[in-house]
């Protein structure tokens with residue numbers, strides 16, 4: 307059986323002691339994101355330790371709204387906090403799609419350092435949040451369980467909501483294009499809250515923006531591979547690649563590998579989808595599940611990954627155990 311390429315979402319992160327040391331040197335998470343040398347260093351750490359096939363740029367999906375003028379900070383132990391957009395005035399106060407690049411210059415510099423320093427065989431992945439997911443944070447000012455404030459704006463003032471999605475779509479294209487010009491070889495669009503859009507709203511606000519971003523990225527950068535991650539979209543993953551032009555659909559662990567083979571992998575490459583908890587609990591279950599997922603997806607194109615990011619309580623040794631089981 308062929309060994310699939312492998313990398314992990316959040317592979318640079320708090321479960322690694324060397325990440326925690328570099329983050330302490332930077333001061334805090336956002337300072338780390340904007341310190342090109344240190345952001346490149348934490349991107350490289352899991353590559354040195356594990357030899358993953360891909361490195362993902364170290365940054366965050368919420369840097370883009372910050373570049374557009376939103377306030378952003380992280381509350382220790384809680385997560386991101388932002389200024390809120392509740393109506394047309396909030397939207398009007400934002401900058402234009404082309405006004406983000408001075409703010410993002412350190413991120414582009416991180417890409418340039420990485421494209422010099424990564425081993426030739428390691429693919430550099432750039433990324434952005436999908437417009438819907440980024441909008442949920444900009445509207446609520448924080449992470450929410452059910453994205454209720456964003457759904458409320460969508461139904462109560464759809465003109466403002468749709469204009470925000472359009473701005474984010476356009477700005478994401480400019481942002482990702484610069485990442486590619488600076489050396490990223492693949493781009494990934496994270497739609498972490500895609501699952502809370504239903505029916506026509508999913509088509510309009512998850513599928514359409516992804517389609518527009520991917521079409522423009524491919525027009526500007528012919529042949530650029532694009533990964534889409536419509537997290538917890540379930541049945542909506544069926545046909546998602548064809549509808550959006552994505553070359554690969556990243557799967558969360560709410561769908562079974564067997565279901566995904568029949569319904570999603572038949573159209574092209576899939577990425578995923580081991581439960582991140584196994585990186586905490588380890589043991590024989592981790593080895594068995596690694597082999598089971600590898601085997602299940604072995605008849606078609608597959609990139610091994612988790613269904614969501616590796617968590618801070620993961621044991622770094624379990625990553626080695628997984629890699630040995632996968633590469634055996």
Ligand SMILES: Cc1c2[nH]c(c1CCC(=O)O)Cc1[nH]c(c(CCC(=O)O)c1C)Cc1[nH]c(c(CCC(=O)O)c1C)Cc1[nH]c(c(C)c1CCC(=O)O)C2
Nearest residue numbers: 315316317318319335362363364365366367385496498615
């Ligand atoms: C929703 C979202 C965010 N950021 C991201 C998403 C989409 C994917 C997902 O669903 O996880 C994406 C992201 N965030 C980060 C990356 C870097 C690349 C990677 O290693 O995958 C990527 C691709 C670094 C990060 N982004 C964050 C960390 C932890 C920062 C730290 O305290 O050191 C990292 C490594 C912080 C962050 N950033 C965000 C939240 C909600 C949090 C707090 C939760 C947490 O602490 O884990 C917003």
